[in-house]
Amino acid sequence: MVIGGTGLVGGYIVAHLQGRGGRPLVLSRTERTSPGIAWVRGDLRDPASLRLPEFATLYCTADAVLLAQALPHLLNPRLRRVVAFSSTSVLTKFDSQIARERQRMQDLIDAEEQIAAACRQHDVGWTILRPTLIYAEGRDSNITPLSRLISRFGFMPLVGSAGGLRQPVHAEDLALGAIAAADSPASINKTYALAGLETITYREMIGRIFDGLGRPRRTVPLPPALWRLMFLLAKPLFPSANVAWGLRMTKDMTFDAGPAVADFGWSPRAFHPVFT
Template identity: 70%
Template sequence: MDAKRSETEQTRSLVIGGTGLVGGYIVEHLLRVNQRPFVLSRSHRGTPGVDWFHGDLEKPDSLKFPPFTTLFCTADAILLANALPRLFNPSLKRVVVFSSTSVITKQDTEVEAEREMIGRLADAERRIAAACEAHNVGWTILRPTLIYAEGRDTNITPLSRLIRRFGFMPLVGGAPGLRQPVHAEDLAIGALAAASSRAAINKFYSLPGGETLAYREMIGRIFDGLRMPRRMIAVPPSLWRAGFLVARRLFPGANVAMGIRMMKDMTFDSAPATRDFGWNPRAFNPKFD
Protein backbone atom coordinates (compact mmCIF):
# COMPACT_ATOMS: atom_id res chain seq x y z
CA MET A 1 0.00 0.00 0.00
CA ASP A 2 2.77 2.47 0.95
CA ALA A 3 4.64 1.68 -2.27
CA LYS A 4 1.51 2.33 -4.33
CA ARG A 5 0.85 5.58 -2.50
CA SER A 6 4.45 6.68 -3.04
CA GLU A 7 4.24 5.84 -6.74
CA THR A 8 1.02 7.86 -7.10
CA GLU A 9 2.54 10.84 -5.32
CA GLN A 10 5.56 10.79 -7.64
CA THR A 11 3.40 10.54 -10.79
CA ARG A 12 2.45 14.01 -11.93
CA SER A 13 0.93 14.96 -15.25
CA LEU A 14 0.94 18.27 -17.10
CA VAL A 15 -2.16 18.87 -19.22
CA ILE A 16 -1.88 21.52 -21.91
CA GLY A 17 -5.35 22.36 -23.16
CA GLY A 18 -6.95 21.32 -19.89
CA THR A 19 -9.74 23.88 -20.22
CA GLY A 20 -10.70 22.55 -23.65
CA LEU A 21 -13.06 19.80 -24.72
CA VAL A 22 -10.81 16.72 -24.55
CA GLY A 23 -8.34 18.23 -22.07
CA GLY A 24 -11.11 18.92 -19.58
CA TYR A 25 -12.05 15.26 -19.59
CA ILE A 26 -8.38 14.27 -19.14
CA VAL A 27 -8.19 16.46 -16.03
CA GLU A 28 -11.46 15.01 -14.74
CA HIS A 29 -10.24 11.43 -15.16
CA LEU A 30 -6.86 12.17 -13.58
CA LEU A 31 -8.67 13.53 -10.53
CA ARG A 32 -10.73 10.34 -10.37
CA VAL A 33 -7.56 8.28 -9.86
CA ASN A 34 -6.29 10.69 -7.20
CA GLN A 35 -3.73 12.45 -9.36
CA ARG A 36 -3.23 16.16 -8.81
CA PRO A 37 -2.42 17.39 -12.33
CA PHE A 38 -0.63 20.52 -13.41
CA VAL A 39 -2.73 22.38 -15.97
CA LEU A 40 -1.57 25.21 -18.22
CA SER A 41 -4.13 27.95 -18.84
CA ARG A 42 -4.02 31.39 -20.39
CA SER A 43 -6.43 32.60 -17.71
CA HIS A 44 -6.44 32.12 -13.94
CA ARG A 45 -8.51 29.17 -12.75
CA GLY A 46 -9.36 27.64 -9.39
CA THR A 47 -10.50 24.03 -9.71
CA PRO A 48 -10.01 22.01 -6.48
CA GLY A 49 -7.36 19.30 -6.78
CA VAL A 50 -5.62 20.97 -9.73
CA ASP A 51 -2.42 23.01 -9.76
CA TRP A 52 -3.03 25.75 -12.31
CA PHE A 53 -0.22 27.51 -14.13
CA HIS A 54 -0.81 30.74 -15.98
CA GLY A 55 0.96 30.83 -19.34
CA ASP A 56 0.77 30.55 -23.10
CA LEU A 57 2.35 28.09 -25.54
CA GLU A 58 3.01 31.03 -27.84
CA LYS A 59 5.43 32.36 -25.19
CA PRO A 60 7.45 29.23 -24.38
CA ASP A 61 10.27 31.12 -22.63
CA SER A 62 7.85 32.03 -19.85
CA LEU A 63 6.78 28.43 -19.14
CA LYS A 64 8.09 26.98 -15.88
CA PHE A 65 6.76 23.91 -14.09
CA PRO A 66 7.81 21.60 -11.26
CA PRO A 67 8.95 18.15 -12.47
CA PHE A 68 6.25 16.06 -14.15
CA THR A 69 6.33 12.56 -15.62
CA THR A 70 3.67 12.71 -18.33
CA LEU A 71 2.67 15.46 -20.74
CA PHE A 72 -0.77 15.49 -22.36
CA CYS A 73 -1.41 18.09 -25.03
CA THR A 74 -4.82 18.63 -26.57
CA ALA A 75 -3.99 22.17 -27.65
CA ASP A 76 -2.51 23.18 -31.02
CA ALA A 77 0.21 20.66 -31.87
CA ILE A 78 1.92 23.28 -34.01
CA LEU A 79 2.41 25.51 -30.97
CA LEU A 80 3.52 22.53 -28.89
CA ALA A 81 6.22 21.65 -31.44
CA ASN A 82 7.70 25.13 -30.95
CA ALA A 83 7.43 25.05 -27.14
CA LEU A 84 8.38 21.43 -26.44
CA PRO A 85 12.13 22.03 -25.99
CA ARG A 86 11.25 24.22 -22.96
CA LEU A 87 9.09 21.48 -21.42
CA PHE A 88 11.54 18.61 -21.16
CA ASN A 89 12.70 17.75 -17.64
CA PRO A 90 14.59 14.77 -16.19
CA SER A 91 11.36 13.26 -14.81
CA LEU A 92 9.48 13.31 -18.11
CA LYS A 93 8.86 9.82 -19.52
CA ARG A 94 5.82 10.09 -21.81
CA VAL A 95 4.31 12.67 -24.15
CA VAL A 96 0.81 12.14 -25.57
CA VAL A 97 -0.26 14.66 -28.20
CA PHE A 98 -3.50 15.12 -30.09
CA SER A 99 -3.27 15.88 -33.79
CA SER A 100 -6.00 15.12 -36.37
CA THR A 101 -6.90 12.65 -39.09
CA SER A 102 -7.15 15.76 -41.27
CA VAL A 103 -3.44 15.33 -41.99
CA ILE A 104 -4.61 12.45 -44.17
CA THR A 105 -8.13 13.36 -45.28
CA LYS A 106 -7.45 16.97 -46.29
CA GLN A 107 -4.16 16.54 -48.14
CA ASP A 108 -5.94 17.05 -51.47
CA THR A 109 -8.36 19.77 -50.35
CA GLU A 110 -9.15 22.45 -52.91
CA VAL A 111 -8.91 25.16 -50.22
CA GLU A 112 -5.37 26.56 -50.15
CA ALA A 113 -5.58 27.69 -46.52
CA GLU A 114 -6.50 24.15 -45.46
CA ARG A 115 -3.58 22.67 -47.42
CA GLU A 116 -1.18 25.08 -45.73
CA MET A 117 -2.53 24.27 -42.28
CA ILE A 118 -2.32 20.52 -42.88
CA GLY A 119 1.28 20.89 -44.05
CA ARG A 120 2.17 22.75 -40.86
CA LEU A 121 0.41 20.16 -38.69
CA ALA A 122 2.20 17.25 -40.37
CA ASP A 123 5.51 19.06 -39.89
CA ALA A 124 4.68 19.63 -36.21
CA GLU A 125 4.02 15.91 -35.73
CA ARG A 126 7.46 15.09 -37.14
CA ARG A 127 9.17 17.70 -34.97
CA ILE A 128 7.45 16.48 -31.79
CA ALA A 129 8.46 12.88 -32.47
CA ALA A 130 12.07 13.85 -33.27
CA ALA A 131 12.42 16.06 -30.18
CA CYS A 132 11.08 13.34 -27.89
CA GLU A 133 13.38 10.71 -29.35
CA ALA A 134 16.36 13.04 -28.96
CA HIS A 135 15.53 13.31 -25.23
CA ASN A 136 14.72 9.60 -24.82
CA VAL A 137 11.08 10.39 -24.05
CA GLY A 138 8.35 8.08 -25.34
CA TRP A 139 5.82 9.82 -27.58
CA THR A 140 2.36 8.90 -28.82
CA ILE A 141 0.47 10.99 -31.36
CA LEU A 142 -3.30 10.50 -31.50
CA ARG A 143 -5.34 11.45 -34.54
CA PRO A 144 -9.07 11.60 -33.74
CA THR A 145 -11.79 11.68 -36.36
CA LEU A 146 -14.84 13.95 -35.93
CA ILE A 147 -14.85 15.01 -32.25
CA TYR A 148 -18.11 15.76 -30.47
CA ALA A 149 -19.50 16.46 -27.02
CA GLU A 150 -23.10 17.55 -27.16
CA GLY A 151 -23.51 21.31 -26.86
CA ARG A 152 -19.77 22.06 -26.69
CA ASP A 153 -17.93 20.87 -29.78
CA THR A 154 -17.26 22.67 -33.06
CA ASN A 155 -18.28 19.78 -35.34
CA ILE A 156 -21.60 18.19 -34.43
CA THR A 157 -23.06 20.94 -32.23
CA PRO A 158 -23.00 23.64 -34.97
CA LEU A 159 -24.84 21.20 -37.25
CA SER A 160 -27.45 20.65 -34.54
CA ARG A 161 -27.95 24.41 -34.26
CA LEU A 162 -28.47 24.74 -38.00
CA ILE A 163 -30.99 21.90 -37.92
CA ARG A 164 -32.84 23.41 -34.97
CA ARG A 165 -32.90 26.79 -36.70
CA PHE A 166 -34.01 25.73 -40.19
CA GLY A 167 -35.69 22.37 -39.58
CA PHE A 168 -33.85 20.67 -42.43
CA MET A 169 -30.32 19.93 -43.64
CA PRO A 170 -28.95 20.11 -47.20
CA LEU A 171 -26.79 17.12 -48.12
CA VAL A 172 -24.44 17.46 -51.06
CA GLY A 173 -24.80 14.54 -53.46
CA GLY A 174 -26.94 12.71 -50.91
CA ALA A 175 -23.96 12.63 -48.49
CA PRO A 176 -22.91 8.97 -48.86
CA GLY A 177 -19.41 9.57 -47.42
CA LEU A 178 -18.60 7.47 -44.36
CA ARG A 179 -17.82 9.03 -40.98
CA GLN A 180 -16.79 7.82 -37.50
CA PRO A 181 -17.70 10.53 -34.95
CA VAL A 182 -15.87 10.12 -31.64
CA HIS A 183 -16.85 11.45 -28.21
CA ALA A 184 -14.38 13.75 -26.43
CA GLU A 185 -14.53 11.74 -23.19
CA ASP A 186 -13.60 8.55 -25.04
CA LEU A 187 -10.56 10.38 -26.41
CA ALA A 188 -9.52 11.38 -22.89
CA ILE A 189 -9.85 7.80 -21.69
CA GLY A 190 -7.84 6.65 -24.69
CA ALA A 191 -5.09 9.19 -24.04
CA LEU A 192 -4.68 8.02 -20.43
CA ALA A 193 -4.58 4.40 -21.56
CA ALA A 194 -2.00 5.17 -24.25
CA ALA A 195 0.19 6.99 -21.74
CA SER A 196 0.41 3.88 -19.57
CA SER A 197 0.94 1.43 -22.43
CA ARG A 198 4.46 0.41 -23.42
CA ALA A 199 3.06 -0.90 -26.71
CA ALA A 200 1.96 2.64 -27.64
CA ILE A 201 5.41 4.21 -27.34
CA ASN A 202 6.65 6.09 -30.43
CA LYS A 203 3.57 5.40 -32.54
CA PHE A 204 0.80 7.22 -34.38
CA TYR A 205 -2.81 6.12 -33.89
CA SER A 206 -6.06 6.98 -35.61
CA LEU A 207 -8.91 7.18 -33.09
CA PRO A 208 -12.27 6.71 -34.83
CA GLY A 209 -15.57 6.47 -33.00
CA GLY A 210 -17.45 3.27 -32.29
CA GLU A 211 -19.59 3.32 -35.44
CA THR A 212 -19.04 3.88 -39.14
CA LEU A 213 -21.97 5.82 -40.61
CA ALA A 214 -22.86 7.44 -43.88
CA TYR A 215 -22.77 11.22 -43.45
CA ARG A 216 -26.53 11.31 -44.09
CA GLU A 217 -27.13 8.80 -41.26
CA MET A 218 -24.88 10.82 -38.97
CA ILE A 219 -27.07 13.84 -39.69
CA GLY A 220 -30.15 11.68 -39.14
CA ARG A 221 -28.87 10.76 -35.67
CA ILE A 222 -28.50 14.47 -34.90
CA PHE A 223 -32.16 14.98 -35.85
CA ASP A 224 -33.02 12.06 -33.55
CA GLY A 225 -30.98 13.59 -30.72
CA LEU A 226 -32.92 16.82 -31.13
CA ARG A 227 -36.20 14.87 -31.15
CA MET A 228 -37.02 16.34 -34.55
CA PRO A 229 -38.26 14.55 -37.68
CA ARG A 230 -35.52 13.80 -40.19
CA ARG A 231 -35.73 16.33 -43.02
CA MET A 232 -32.76 16.10 -45.36
CA ILE A 233 -32.55 17.50 -48.88
CA ALA A 234 -30.10 16.10 -51.45
CA VAL A 235 -28.31 18.91 -53.32
CA PRO A 236 -26.31 18.26 -56.53
CA PRO A 237 -22.63 19.25 -56.14
CA SER A 238 -22.89 21.76 -58.98
CA LEU A 239 -25.84 23.49 -57.30
CA TRP A 240 -24.00 23.52 -53.97
CA ARG A 241 -21.01 25.25 -55.55
CA ALA A 242 -23.20 27.80 -57.30
CA GLY A 243 -25.37 28.51 -54.30
CA PHE A 244 -22.72 28.55 -51.62
CA LEU A 245 -21.58 32.09 -52.43
CA VAL A 246 -25.10 33.26 -51.65
CA ALA A 247 -25.79 30.97 -48.71
CA ARG A 248 -22.42 31.03 -46.93
CA ARG A 249 -23.51 33.77 -44.53
CA LEU A 250 -25.86 31.13 -43.05
CA PHE A 251 -22.90 28.81 -42.44
CA PRO A 252 -20.27 30.81 -40.53
CA GLY A 253 -16.81 29.29 -40.72
CA ALA A 254 -17.79 26.96 -43.56
CA ASN A 255 -16.27 26.68 -47.01
CA VAL A 256 -17.42 25.04 -50.22
CA ALA A 257 -15.10 22.05 -49.72
CA MET A 258 -16.90 21.07 -46.52
CA GLY A 259 -20.03 20.29 -48.47
CA ILE A 260 -18.17 18.42 -51.19
CA ARG A 261 -16.52 16.24 -48.54
CA MET A 262 -19.96 14.91 -47.56
CA MET A 263 -19.52 12.54 -50.52
CA LYS A 264 -16.04 11.36 -49.49
CA ASP A 265 -15.31 8.44 -47.17
CA MET A 266 -13.21 9.41 -44.16
CA THR A 267 -12.71 6.21 -42.23
CA PHE A 268 -9.82 4.82 -40.23
CA ASP A 269 -8.77 1.53 -38.69
CA SER A 270 -9.12 1.36 -34.91
CA ALA A 271 -7.48 -2.08 -34.60
CA PRO A 272 -3.95 -0.84 -33.67
CA ALA A 273 -5.33 1.35 -30.87
CA THR A 274 -7.61 -1.44 -29.67
CA ARG A 275 -4.68 -3.87 -29.62
CA ASP A 276 -2.16 -1.57 -27.93
CA PHE A 277 -4.25 0.26 -25.32
CA GLY A 278 -7.79 -1.10 -25.35
CA TRP A 279 -9.48 1.59 -27.44
CA ASN A 280 -13.25 1.03 -27.06
CA PRO A 281 -15.31 4.14 -27.96
CA ARG A 282 -19.08 4.49 -27.71
CA ALA A 283 -21.61 4.38 -30.56
CA PHE A 284 -22.90 7.65 -32.00
CA ASN A 285 -26.21 8.48 -30.35
CA PRO A 286 -26.00 12.19 -29.42
CA LYS A 287 -28.59 13.75 -27.13
CA PHE A 288 -29.30 17.47 -27.11
CA ASP A 289 -31.27 19.42 -24.50
Protein backbone atom coordinates in the same frame (compact mmCIF):
# COMPACT_ATOMS: atom_id res chain seq x y z
CA MET B 1 0.69 18.22 -17.01
CA VAL B 2 -2.28 18.92 -19.26
CA ILE B 3 -1.98 21.55 -21.96
CA GLY B 4 -5.38 22.35 -23.40
CA GLY B 5 -7.07 21.41 -20.13
CA THR B 6 -9.69 24.14 -20.51
CA GLY B 7 -10.73 22.78 -23.90
CA LEU B 8 -13.09 20.03 -25.00
CA VAL B 9 -10.92 16.89 -24.85
CA GLY B 10 -8.45 18.34 -22.36
CA GLY B 11 -11.21 19.11 -19.88
CA TYR B 12 -12.25 15.47 -19.88
CA ILE B 13 -8.61 14.40 -19.38
CA VAL B 14 -8.35 16.65 -16.32
CA ALA B 15 -11.62 15.32 -14.90
CA HIS B 16 -10.64 11.69 -15.33
CA LEU B 17 -7.16 12.23 -13.90
CA GLN B 18 -8.84 13.74 -10.86
CA GLY B 19 -11.23 10.80 -10.74
CA ARG B 20 -8.23 8.49 -10.49
CA GLY B 21 -7.06 10.36 -7.42
CA GLY B 22 -4.54 12.61 -9.14
CA ARG B 23 -4.01 16.34 -8.89
CA PRO B 24 -3.08 17.33 -12.45
CA LEU B 25 -1.05 20.34 -13.41
CA VAL B 26 -2.99 22.36 -15.97
CA LEU B 27 -1.63 25.21 -18.05
CA SER B 28 -3.85 28.28 -18.42
CA ARG B 29 -3.31 31.71 -19.93
CA THR B 30 -5.38 33.25 -17.14
CA GLU B 31 -5.29 33.00 -13.36
CA ARG B 32 -7.50 30.15 -12.16
CA THR B 33 -8.24 28.28 -8.95
CA SER B 34 -10.30 25.14 -8.45
CA PRO B 35 -10.18 22.16 -6.07
CA GLY B 36 -7.98 19.26 -7.05
CA ILE B 37 -6.16 21.07 -9.87
CA ALA B 38 -2.75 22.73 -9.76
CA TRP B 39 -3.21 25.57 -12.23
CA VAL B 40 -0.05 26.97 -13.81
CA ARG B 41 -0.28 30.30 -15.57
CA GLY B 42 1.49 30.50 -18.90
CA ASP B 43 1.04 30.75 -22.65
CA LEU B 44 2.16 28.04 -25.05
CA ARG B 45 2.67 30.76 -27.65
CA ASP B 46 5.43 32.21 -25.45
CA PRO B 47 7.24 29.05 -24.34
CA ALA B 48 10.43 30.81 -23.27
CA SER B 49 8.49 32.53 -20.48
CA LEU B 50 7.07 29.30 -19.04
CA ARG B 51 8.10 28.46 -15.49
CA LEU B 52 6.76 24.98 -14.85
CA PRO B 53 7.34 22.46 -12.09
CA GLU B 54 8.72 19.11 -13.17
CA PHE B 55 6.24 16.49 -14.36
CA ALA B 56 6.48 12.93 -15.68
CA THR B 57 3.66 12.84 -18.26
CA LEU B 58 2.52 15.52 -20.67
CA TYR B 59 -0.90 15.49 -22.34
CA CYS B 60 -1.43 18.10 -25.05
CA THR B 61 -4.79 18.59 -26.73
CA ALA B 62 -3.82 22.08 -27.91
CA ASP B 63 -2.52 22.81 -31.39
CA ALA B 64 0.25 20.33 -32.21
CA VAL B 65 2.07 23.05 -34.14
CA LEU B 66 2.34 25.13 -30.96
CA LEU B 67 3.45 22.09 -28.99
CA ALA B 68 6.20 21.32 -31.49
CA GLN B 69 7.55 24.84 -31.10
CA ALA B 70 7.29 24.81 -27.31
CA LEU B 71 8.40 21.25 -26.52
CA PRO B 72 12.11 22.08 -26.05
CA HIS B 73 11.02 24.40 -23.21
CA LEU B 74 8.77 21.75 -21.64
CA LEU B 75 11.33 18.96 -21.39
CA ASN B 76 12.50 18.24 -17.86
CA PRO B 77 14.50 15.45 -16.18
CA ARG B 78 11.35 13.68 -14.92
CA LEU B 79 9.48 13.68 -18.23
CA ARG B 80 8.96 10.17 -19.60
CA ARG B 81 5.79 10.32 -21.71
CA VAL B 82 4.22 12.76 -24.16
CA VAL B 83 0.73 12.16 -25.54
CA ALA B 84 -0.20 14.71 -28.19
CA PHE B 85 -3.26 15.18 -30.37
CA SER B 86 -3.16 15.80 -34.09
CA SER B 87 -5.93 14.94 -36.58
CA THR B 88 -6.88 12.38 -39.21
CA SER B 89 -7.40 15.42 -41.44
CA VAL B 90 -3.69 15.21 -42.28
CA LEU B 91 -4.73 12.26 -44.45
CA THR B 92 -8.14 13.45 -45.71
CA LYS B 93 -7.44 17.12 -46.45
CA PHE B 94 -3.87 17.00 -47.77
CA ASP B 95 -5.28 17.42 -51.31
CA SER B 96 -7.97 19.95 -50.40
CA GLN B 97 -8.98 22.47 -53.04
CA ILE B 98 -8.51 25.13 -50.34
CA ALA B 99 -4.86 26.22 -50.23
CA ARG B 100 -5.13 27.29 -46.59
CA GLU B 101 -6.29 23.80 -45.62
CA ARG B 102 -3.46 22.14 -47.54
CA GLN B 103 -0.92 24.35 -45.76
CA ARG B 104 -2.50 23.64 -42.39
CA MET B 105 -2.24 19.89 -42.97
CA GLN B 106 1.41 20.20 -43.96
CA ASP B 107 2.07 22.23 -40.81
CA LEU B 108 0.46 19.49 -38.71
CA ILE B 109 2.50 16.75 -40.38
CA ASP B 110 5.69 18.73 -39.80
CA ALA B 111 4.68 19.28 -36.16
CA GLU B 112 4.14 15.55 -35.62
CA GLU B 113 7.62 14.85 -36.94
CA GLN B 114 9.16 17.58 -34.78
CA ILE B 115 7.45 16.27 -31.63
CA ALA B 116 8.66 12.74 -32.30
CA ALA B 117 12.20 13.92 -33.06
CA ALA B 118 12.46 16.04 -29.89
CA CYS B 119 11.20 13.15 -27.77
CA ARG B 120 13.61 10.69 -29.34
CA GLN B 121 16.49 13.07 -28.75
CA HIS B 122 15.69 13.21 -25.02
CA ASP B 123 14.65 9.57 -24.57
CA VAL B 124 11.01 10.46 -23.95
CA GLY B 125 8.29 8.09 -25.14
CA TRP B 126 5.82 9.79 -27.46
CA THR B 127 2.34 8.91 -28.71
CA ILE B 128 0.44 10.92 -31.31
CA LEU B 129 -3.33 10.51 -31.49
CA ARG B 130 -5.28 11.41 -34.61
CA PRO B 131 -9.02 11.60 -33.87
CA THR B 132 -11.72 11.51 -36.51
CA LEU B 133 -14.79 13.78 -36.21
CA ILE B 134 -14.89 14.95 -32.57
CA TYR B 135 -18.17 15.75 -30.85
CA ALA B 136 -19.61 16.47 -27.41
CA GLU B 137 -23.22 17.56 -27.48
CA GLY B 138 -23.61 21.32 -27.24
CA ARG B 139 -19.87 21.99 -27.02
CA ASP B 140 -18.03 20.88 -30.15
CA SER B 141 -17.38 22.66 -33.44
CA ASN B 142 -18.36 19.74 -35.70
CA ILE B 143 -21.69 18.13 -34.75
CA THR B 144 -23.17 20.87 -32.57
CA PRO B 145 -23.20 23.53 -35.34
CA LEU B 146 -25.04 21.02 -37.54
CA SER B 147 -27.63 20.55 -34.78
CA ARG B 148 -28.09 24.32 -34.61
CA LEU B 149 -28.54 24.52 -38.36
CA ILE B 150 -31.18 21.79 -38.21
CA SER B 151 -32.90 23.45 -35.25
CA ARG B 152 -33.08 26.74 -37.07
CA PHE B 153 -34.24 25.57 -40.50
CA GLY B 154 -35.84 22.18 -39.81
CA PHE B 155 -33.98 20.51 -42.63
CA MET B 156 -30.43 19.80 -43.77
CA PRO B 157 -29.13 20.25 -47.32
CA LEU B 158 -26.80 17.47 -48.47
CA VAL B 159 -24.56 17.13 -51.49
CA GLY B 160 -25.91 14.32 -53.63
CA SER B 161 -26.44 11.11 -51.69
CA ALA B 162 -24.02 12.24 -48.95
CA GLY B 163 -22.76 8.68 -48.92
CA GLY B 164 -19.27 9.44 -47.66
CA LEU B 165 -18.42 7.34 -44.60
CA ARG B 166 -17.74 8.89 -41.19
CA GLN B 167 -16.69 7.67 -37.72
CA PRO B 168 -17.71 10.35 -35.18
CA VAL B 169 -15.89 10.05 -31.86
CA HIS B 170 -16.88 11.50 -28.49
CA ALA B 171 -14.44 13.85 -26.77
CA GLU B 172 -14.67 11.95 -23.49
CA ASP B 173 -13.68 8.70 -25.22
CA LEU B 174 -10.63 10.49 -26.62
CA ALA B 175 -9.65 11.61 -23.11
CA LEU B 176 -9.94 8.06 -21.80
CA GLY B 177 -7.94 6.83 -24.78
CA ALA B 178 -5.17 9.36 -24.12
CA ILE B 179 -4.87 8.28 -20.48
CA ALA B 180 -4.84 4.61 -21.47
CA ALA B 181 -2.17 5.29 -24.11
CA ALA B 182 0.03 7.08 -21.56
CA ASP B 183 -0.22 4.02 -19.30
CA SER B 184 0.57 1.50 -22.06
CA PRO B 185 4.19 0.63 -22.95
CA ALA B 186 2.88 -0.79 -26.24
CA SER B 187 1.87 2.68 -27.43
CA ILE B 188 5.30 4.28 -27.04
CA ASN B 189 6.66 5.96 -30.18
CA LYS B 190 3.55 5.27 -32.27
CA THR B 191 0.82 7.21 -34.06
CA TYR B 192 -2.80 6.08 -33.89
CA ALA B 193 -6.07 6.90 -35.61
CA LEU B 194 -8.85 7.13 -33.03
CA ALA B 195 -12.19 6.53 -34.71
CA GLY B 196 -15.64 6.18 -33.21
CA LEU B 197 -17.22 2.77 -32.81
CA GLU B 198 -19.48 3.04 -35.85
CA THR B 199 -18.82 3.68 -39.51
CA ILE B 200 -21.88 5.40 -40.98
CA THR B 201 -22.70 7.50 -44.02
CA TYR B 202 -22.74 11.26 -43.74
CA ARG B 203 -26.49 11.06 -44.43
CA GLU B 204 -27.01 8.67 -41.52
CA MET B 205 -24.86 10.82 -39.27
CA ILE B 206 -27.12 13.78 -40.05
CA GLY B 207 -30.17 11.58 -39.47
CA ARG B 208 -28.97 10.72 -35.98
CA ILE B 209 -28.55 14.40 -35.22
CA PHE B 210 -32.22 14.85 -36.15
CA ASP B 211 -33.01 11.92 -33.84
CA GLY B 212 -31.01 13.49 -31.01
CA LEU B 213 -33.01 16.67 -31.40
CA GLY B 214 -36.30 14.78 -31.38
CA ARG B 215 -37.11 15.99 -34.90
CA PRO B 216 -38.19 14.08 -38.01
CA ARG B 217 -35.40 13.48 -40.50
CA ARG B 218 -35.66 16.01 -43.32
CA THR B 219 -32.77 16.21 -45.76
CA VAL B 220 -32.62 17.84 -49.18
CA PRO B 221 -30.15 16.43 -51.75
CA LEU B 222 -28.47 19.11 -53.83
CA PRO B 223 -26.12 19.00 -56.81
CA PRO B 224 -22.68 20.48 -56.03
CA ALA B 225 -23.40 23.73 -57.90
CA LEU B 226 -26.55 24.42 -55.91
CA TRP B 227 -24.76 23.45 -52.69
CA ARG B 228 -22.30 26.29 -53.26
CA LEU B 229 -25.23 28.71 -53.33
CA MET B 230 -26.91 27.20 -50.26
CA PHE B 231 -23.63 27.36 -48.38
CA LEU B 232 -23.72 31.15 -48.56
CA LEU B 233 -26.98 31.05 -46.57
CA ALA B 234 -25.57 28.70 -43.93
CA LYS B 235 -22.19 30.42 -43.66
CA PRO B 236 -23.15 32.61 -40.63
CA LEU B 237 -23.68 29.43 -38.58
CA PHE B 238 -20.32 28.04 -39.67
CA PRO B 239 -17.92 30.98 -39.60
CA SER B 240 -14.83 28.76 -39.85
CA ALA B 241 -16.21 26.47 -42.57
CA ASN B 242 -15.65 26.63 -46.31
CA VAL B 243 -17.53 25.29 -49.31
CA ALA B 244 -15.28 22.22 -49.49
CA TRP B 245 -16.95 20.98 -46.28
CA GLY B 246 -20.12 20.12 -48.20
CA LEU B 247 -18.34 18.72 -51.21
CA ARG B 248 -16.60 16.23 -48.89
CA MET B 249 -19.97 14.73 -47.89
CA THR B 250 -19.51 12.16 -50.64
CA LYS B 251 -15.94 11.28 -49.68
CA ASP B 252 -15.09 8.42 -47.35
CA MET B 253 -13.10 9.45 -44.27
CA THR B 254 -12.55 6.22 -42.37
CA PHE B 255 -9.62 4.81 -40.45
CA ASP B 256 -8.54 1.59 -38.81
CA ALA B 257 -8.57 1.89 -35.03
CA GLY B 258 -7.45 -1.73 -34.63
CA PRO B 259 -3.91 -0.86 -33.50
CA ALA B 260 -5.30 1.38 -30.75
CA VAL B 261 -7.66 -1.38 -29.64
CA ALA B 262 -4.76 -3.84 -29.47
CA ASP B 263 -2.22 -1.56 -27.79
CA PHE B 264 -4.29 0.30 -25.18
CA GLY B 265 -7.82 -1.03 -25.25
CA TRP B 266 -9.45 1.73 -27.28
CA SER B 267 -13.20 1.34 -26.71
CA PRO B 268 -15.33 4.27 -27.97
CA ARG B 269 -19.11 4.59 -27.80
CA ALA B 270 -21.64 4.38 -30.64
CA PHE B 271 -22.85 7.61 -32.21
CA HIS B 272 -26.24 8.47 -30.72
CA PRO B 273 -26.01 12.14 -29.67
CA VAL B 274 -28.72 13.62 -27.49
CA PHE B 275 -29.33 17.37 -27.49
CA THR B 276 -31.27 18.92 -24.63
